[in-house]
Amino acid sequence: MQQLKDRIKKDGVVIGNDVLKVDCFLNHQIDPMLMDSIGAEFHRLFSDQKIDRVLTIEASGIAAAVMTAKYFGCPLVFAKKSRTVNQSANVYTSKAFSFTHKTENTVTVSKEYIHAGENVLIIDDFLANGCALRALRDIVIQAGAIPVGAGIIIEKAFQNGGAELRAEGLRIESLARVKSMSETDGIEFI
Amino acid sequence: MQQLKDRIKKDGVVIGNDVLKVDCFLNHQIDPMLMDSIGAEFHRLFSDQKIDRVLTIEASGIAAAVMTAKYFGCPLVFAKKSRTVNQSANVYTSKAFSFTHKTENTVTVSKEYIHAGENVLIIDDFLANGCALRALRDIVIQAGAIPVGAGIIIEKAFQNGGAELRAEGLRIESLARVKSMSETDGIEFI
Numbered sequence: 001m002q003q004l005k006d007r008i009k010k011d012g013v014v015i016g017n018d019v020l021k022v023d024c025f026l027n028h029q030i031d032p033m034l035m036d037s038i039g040a041e042f043h044r045l046f047s048d049q050k051i052d053r054v055l056t057i058e059a060s061g062i063a064a065a066v067m068t069a070k071y072f073g074c075p076l077v078f079a080k081k082s083r084t085v086n087q088s089a090n091v092y093t094s095k096a097f098s099f100t101h102k103t104e105n106t107v108t109v110s111k112e113y114i115h116a117g118e119n120v121l122i123i124d125d126f127l128a129n130g131c132a133l134r135a136l137r138d139i140v141i142q143a144g145a146i147p148v149g150a151g152i153i154i155e156k157a158f159q160n161g162g163a164e165l166r167a168e169g170l171r172i173e174s175l176a177r178v179k180s181m182s183e184t185d186g187i188e189f190i
Numbered sequence: 191m192q193q194l195k196d197r198i199k200k201d202g203v204v205i206g207n208d209v210l211k212v213d214c215f216l217n218h219q220i221d222p223m224l225m226d227s228i229g230a231e232f233h234r235l236f237s238d239q240k241i242d243r244v245l246t247i248e249a250s251g252i253a254a255a256v257m258t259a260k261y262f263g264c265p266l267v268f269a270k271k272s273r274t275v276n277q278s279a280n281v282y283t284s285k286a287f288s289f290t291h292k293t294e295n296t297v298t299v300s301k302e303y304i305h306a307g308e309n310v311l312i313i314d315d316f317l318a319n320g321c322a323l324r325a326l327r328d329i330v331i332q333a334g335a336i337p338v339g340a341g342i343i344i345e346k347a348f349q350n351g352g353a354e355l356r357a358e359g360l361r362i363e364s365l366a367r368v369k370s371m372s373e374t375d376g377i378e379f380i
Contacts, residue, residue, distance in 0.1 A: 023300065023302075023303075024302070024303070028267060028268065028270070028299075028300055028303060029265050029266070029267045029300075029302075029303040030252075030256060030259070030265065030266040030267070030268065031265060032256045032257075032259040032260035032264075032265070032266055033260065033263070035256055035260075036260060058248065058249035059248035059249040059252060059268065059270075062220075062249060062252040062253055062256075063252055063253070063256040063266070066220060066222045066225055066252075066253040066256060066257070067222075067256070069220070069222040070222035070223065070225075070226060073223070074222075075219050075220065075221060075222070076219070076220040076222055076253070077218060077219045077220070078218065078220065078249065080218070080249075109218075110213065110218055110219075112213075112214070112219075113213075113214070113218060113219040
């Protein structure tokens with residue numbers, strides 16, 4: 001998605017060789033017009049599938065995911081993160097280690113809001129090592145629903161999550177795939 | 191907003207006399223078409239003001255706030271909640287006690303994303319005792335910006351936050367104002 005790549009080049013800040021800060025349009029300040037375009041693009045990419053539900057994880061994924069769900073005319077569910085284990089029988093849970101925050105989170109979704117047999121599209125802002133995406137896919141499978149694909153805004157393709165999950169059969173559509181990045185040489189896309 | 195009140199009556203679950211669970215369209219599962227209508231309504235209500243920026247707080251406020259910001263054609267910023275104090279000189283911070291979770295959160299917004307003199311519209315999903323809204327207004331004022339108003343999806347008008355903040359001069363537009371509620375008698379709106 002050229003509009004997104006241009007924006008990353010213009011406003012993304014590379015720290016070291018693996019942190020890409022896009023706080024100014026995605027993770028803290030949000031450009032709603034760009035989120036709308038991203039939602040339209042995910043709708044176009046997955047238009048060959050019947051989508052019953054969009055699933056994302058709080059908090060940065062919500063803005064793009066709500067736009068995507070609007071284009072599909074289906075509900076959005078956002079998984080909740082907590083550092084305590086929710087033992088309720090009414091939720092699906094999975095674990096996700098956050099390399100950004102160096103913490104293990106428990107990811108939960110109420111059993112009321114994913115149903116067996118549904119086609120679920122997962123949306124997330126970043127894909128790097130794939131921990132969050134694995135946890136979301138795991139919850140979809142626990143519910144007996146079908147993870148028909150994942151729409152990712154920015155994939156750090158130099159980390160192994162995308163390659164591993166594609167090898168496991170998950171369809172992943174990433175709007176910007178970063179091949180390499182550094183403070184000196186900037187960002188190169190695939 | 192009649193569409194919202196009807197939805198609350200239909201799908202809201204009252205627990206005791208003060209908890210209103212709207213997990214199925216607002217706080218966990220989200221109805222994107224309703225969020226779009228809510229964004230349009232906040233735009234209509236505050237169309238007499240020039241809005242430079244929408245401010246909300248993670249996570250449940252983001253969906254409605256991004257739609258609102260899209261109608262205004264301005265950026266959205268979402269404040270972050272954490273239980274640890276972020277001592278960085280680069281953020282505005284304020285405290286908000288969560289009665290729901292019985293915890294005190296530190297609310298932070300990067301200084302990069304609110305500027306002196308800007309007209310800021312605050313959007314949040316619930317207004318009860320007003321703690322979160324006070325923290326957001328406090329951050330706007332710290333930045334030297336103008337809190338031109340607050341758009342609230344559901345106000346529990348039987349709690350004191352709305353009355354107190356209006357008495358302090360904050361303009362609040364609530365789309366549904368709950369006068370009283372109980373498990374037996376249901377929900378009554380003002």
